[in-house]
Structure formats: C-alpha cells, structure tokens
Amino acid sequence: MSGALAAVTTAPLxxxxxxxxxxxxxxxGAVAAFLGIVRNENLNRRVTHLEYEAYEPLAVRxxxxxxxxxxxxxxxxxxxxxxxxxxxxxxxSSVAIAAASPHRADAFAACRYAIERVKQIVPxxxxxxxxxxxxxxxxxxxxPTDEAARQAALSRA
Amino acid sequence: MRVxxxxxxxxxxxxxxxxxxxxxxxxxxxxxxxxxLVAEFAELRAYTPAISVAVNADYARMDxxxxxxxxxxxxxxxxxx
Numbered sequence: 001m002s003g004a005l006a007a008v009t010t011a012p013l014x015x016x017x018x019x020x021x022x023x024x025x026x027x028x029g030a031v032a033a034f035l036g037i038v039r040n041e042n043l044n045r046r047v048t049h050l051e052y053e054a055y056e057p058l059a060v061r062x063x064x065x066x067x068x069x070x071x072x073x074x075x076x077x078x079x080x081x082x083x084x085x086x087x088x089x090x091x092x093s094s095v096a097i098a099a100a101s102p103h104r105a106d107a108f109a110a111c112r113y114a115i116e117r118v119k120q121i122v123p124x125x126x127x128x129x130x131x132x133x134x135x136x137x138x139x140x141x142x143x144p145t146d147e148a149a150r151q152a153a154l155s156r157a
Numbered sequence: 158m159r160v161x162x163x164x165x166x167x168x169x170x171x172x173x174x175x176x177x178x179x180x181x182x183x184x185x186x187x188x189x190x191x192x193x194l195v196a197e198f199a200e201l202r203a204y205t206p207a208i209s210v211a212v213n214a215d216y217a218r219m220d221x222x223x224x225x226x227x228x229x230x231x232x233x234x235x236x237x238x
Contacts, residue, residue, distance in 0.1 A: 119236075122235060125166035
C-alpha cells in the first residue's frame with residue numbers, strides 16, 4: 001500500500017495512517033472519515049464472518065476513478081479509500097475512507113460520495129458465512145459510465 | 158486466437174474455476190465468450206442481464222472486440238463496502 005490513496009489489501013486497515021496520508025496540508029480544517037465494519041447480522045442471518053474477494057487491478061482502477069470524480073466535484077478535498085479483502089471477523093473494518101478539506105461540509109460530502117461509489121463500481125464481492133450456510137452478496141451491476149448511478153451517489157453526498 | 162477468462166464470486170463457484178482459456182474465432186467479442194460460457198455452464202444464463210465485463214482489467218462492453226492474449230473478466234453485481 002505504501003501511502004497509496006487508492007488501495008486493496010489483505011492487511012488490517014489503518015485509518016489513522018490513511019487520515020495522515022490525506023491531511024498533511026496546513027490548509028485543511030476538517031477530516032471526515034468512514035469505516036465499514038463487519039456486522040454480526042444480515043437479513044435475520046447470524047453472520048459468523050465475511051470473505052471479501054476482488055478483481056484487484058480493476059478494483060484499484062475503480063477506486064482511482066472515484067478519487068478522480070471526487071476531485072472534479074470537490075477540488076479542495078484530499079480523499080483516500082482503502083478496501084480490505086480476505087477473511088474478516090465480526091467487528092473488523094472492511095473499508096476505510098478519509099477526506100480532508102479546508103471546511104467540514106466538503107469533507108463530509110466527499111466521504112459519503114466515496115462509499116456510495118464504492119458500492120456501485122468497485123469489483124469487490126462479499127461472501128457471507130452465517131449459521132447454517134453461506135451466500136454471495138450481490139448488489140449493483142458495476143458500470144462507471146452509468147450517469148444515473150453517479151447522480152444518485154452525488155445526491156446522497 | 159486464445160484468451161484468458163476470469164470469473165469471480167458466484168460465477169466462479171458455478172464454473173468451478175476462476176480462470177480458464179478459450180480459443181475464439183478472429184472476430185470474437187466479449188459477448189462471444191459469455192455465450193460460450195453460458196452454453197457450458199447453464200446456471201450462468203441467469204446472470205446475463207446483471208453482469209459487467211472487463212477486458213484487460215478495464216471495464217468494457219459486451220461488444221468489445223478481443224485480441225489474442227486478452228484477459229476477459231465477467232463480474233457479477235458487486236458488493237464491496
């Protein structure tokens with residue numbers, strides 16, 4: 001990972017390091033951060049753990065697309081997104097996002113936009129293991145050129 | 158020409174393998190490869206309206222023309238985060 005702002009890794013996520021990586025400039029007055037963590041319940045299933053799989057080169061490329069989109073929309077924001085893959089226990093972090101900005105509004109907005117876009121266009125999959133079975137979770141059909149999806153992410157930001 | 162095919166998540170489970178190679182006619186597209194896979198693994202057919210495709214680790218369309226040595230990846234709906 002070595003300081004990259006878009007990364008997919010099997011190592012535990014280090015939010016403090018990610019924040020440090022985006023907030024070095026003395027012109028920043030705010031950092032917003034998001035951690036996605038593994039929950040013990042989903043759709044009334046008692047989840048025991050998750051296994052995340054990625055198409056890594058495209059996942060990093062898609063994360064970079066999100067950084068570029070955010071830079072276009074919030075030019076003053078520095079954004080970083082790290083996604084973990086492999087086996088994750090309940091309570092472990094699956095995704096870490098940090099957004100630094102001169103002012104808080106843009107930091108919050110870019111952070112929210114980033115997680116919405118992660119769920120739309122990054123080729124990563126959750127394999128959920130629960131008491132009694134396992135299932136692949138399937139969300140959005142990934143299409144970075146789907147403008148309606150991008151606008152939906154912006155509207156939540 | 159020969160291409161490498163990558164399958165992920167449930168698509169990989171259905172095919173029983175995450176990577177395979179296929180020989181194709183010269184005018185083949187990503188869609189040609191998907192049609193071959195559906196003929197071979199019938200359970201994949203249900204994914205036809207929902208998959209994304211990537212050629213050489215970049216998002217592409219089903220009508221993308223392929224070249225010898227290309228890597229074609231089929232992606233079920235994503236669920237990161």
